Amino acid sequence: MEENNGKILLRFLVYACIVLVFAGGIGVFGFVRSWEAFYIAARQEPIPTLQGMEQPKYDPNKPTIAVLLGNETTYASDFMIPYELFSRTGAYNVYAVASDKEVKTLTGGLEVVPHYSLKELDQLLGKSPDIIAIPFMRVSDEKKFEPIQKWI
Incomplete structure (x- = not known):
């Protein structure tokens, strides 16, 4: 048994x-x-045409905030929260900025077109922005991150 x-x-x-x-x-x-x-959401199909998109107006009397976008995936909440909070006040020039004007992907697959490249923002302001919001950016290729790192 x-x-x-x-x-x-x-x-x-x-x-x-x-x-x-x-x-x-x-x-x-x-x-x-x-x-x-x-x-790790990334676009597989071609980027649509983005002609006719307008950039937010620049007011030299307001402080400027640059919210960075990475060349690889940027965490959506880390980008969207500071962007929205500063934008809602109306007291700042708030711009999405990246090393180039290509479409950038946030976590979850949301795609964002930067208002300005780093070079364009420097030319517009003639100085550094008053505040730089740096969200968490996934970096698997250091070379892609280098332009942002140098600009910061």
Whole structure:
């Protein structure tokens, strides 16, 4: 009888392990896929034409805030929160700025067109912005981050 109980317990443990490995594997696979879809979102199709987009007006009597966009993925909340908070006050010139004017991707897949490149903003202001908001930017290629790092 004791030998029979041992076999039943062993079978139960084997089945439990199989179920856990199968369910756990599906869970890990789903987690990795959703994480990649959210944090490593990137455009696969061509960028649409962006002609006719207007830049916000520059008021020399207001302080200027540059909210940076990375050349790779920038965290959406780190970009959007300071941009919106400063913009809502109406007391500042607030611009989305990147090393170039290409479409930039935020986490979650939101795509943003910078108002100015770093060079264009320097030419507009003739000086550094009064405040630079630096969101978390995913950096896997140091060369892509170099222009932003030098500008800061």
